[in-house]
């Protein structure tokens with residue numbers, strides 16, 4: 001894996017050599033990887049996820065997290081959370097997202113044409129605010145609390161990234177103390193959010209994820225672990241989706257112009273994106289899908305079963321982790337010719353008919369599909385049109401942008417852009 005550069009690149013290599021089903025040893029553990037829609041079909045109903053592949057997250061989100069919850073308990077929590085990010089809830093988030101998108105656009109409008117703007121930094125700031133205010137309610141009306149949480153989060157997340165590369169902290173060391181101190185800050189804030197919400201219950205149309213969690217019959221520790229898990233899962237991913245999308249739009253002026261044309265034609269001069277008009281923007285959806293595909297944003301999911309499974313002419317022994325190499329599928333030239341090229345035309349209705357639907361599953365699939373995908377799509381559908389209709393985004397010349405594939409795919413370095421006000 002190290003020699004290939006990352007797990008995603010390793011999976012690309014082994015599937016190129018051995019076909020759609022391959023196995024390898026991950027430490028002492030036999031792991032199977034599959035990358036084709038026909039094989040995915042057999043996992044549509046499987047819910048359980050192997051804990052061993054995600055152990056590096058445990059010091060922060062703890063063993064209580066939904067990430068590690070299987071069986072009936074896991075299903076119950078997954079469907080309760082999924083409902084709280086379902087259509088009827090997400091439609092209430094649009095006005096809030098519009099406000100944050102307009103605030104961000106206004107602050108960028110103040111920048112001079114020559115100013116180099118750090119794209120990822122801005123997109124992360126939007127994504128964390130949307131996530132915290134959307135999922136946890138009014139407690140995060142305070143920017144100060146958002147900054148406090150973000151600072152603690154950055155310390156803990158950077159530490160986890162080192163652990164993933166095999167650099168483990170010594171127990172009781174300064175580094176260990178720093179991690180534990182910042183982890184405590186995050187859990188304390190989560191406790192305050194729960195307490196505050198219980199003392200100030202929301203009106204019905206203001207209910208959000210944290211209220212579903214409060215109603216759930218699980219321990220306070222489980223609640224806090226899941227709050228942190230949802231934050232981590234939802235913030236980085238969406239922040240990076242927005243970053244990659246604006247990078248592609250800056251790189252391909254003609255695509256940015258075509259998107260602007262659709263936005264102006266459908267929304268008119270001052271109209272905004274809402275739950276009931278977003279479906280009128282098919283090209284925006286094509287750009288969203290192609291950004292998810294081309295960036296290989298979340299390269300894999302994983303499942304496990306407690307019995308032997310016959311698949312593709314092979315037997316997978318009980319309890320063997322099976323990786324769904326979603327990113328390998330997204331780069332397969334049988335479905336996506338010249339896969340490294342950003343081309344939203346791949347997602348016209350006509351072109352989509354020619355591919356199996358499981359060839360495009362950037363949020364995972366089946367019983368354990370990402371529970372926040374609709375929220376993430378709403379964030380995208382509000383922010384991108386708001387920015388693009390007011391500002392032309394261009395890349396600062398001379399940059400080499402390379403992806404770094406982890407659990408989520410990030411640009412190796414910051415991406416710098418300039419913006420200019422549209423007439």
Ligand code: HEM
Nearest residue numbers: 066067233234237238241298301363364365368370372376
């Ligand atoms: C572009 C944005 C996102 C991408 C690409 C993404 C992708 C994924 C993928 C591939 C999985 C694994 C699914 C599987 O096992 O089949 C997942 C799980 C998950 N996602 Fe997302 N996600 C995104 C945004 C979000 C958001 C906004 C939230 C929260 C609101 C969220 C919360 C979660 C959680 C909690 C899980 C684990 C669920 C469980 O263990 O049952 N994600 N996501």
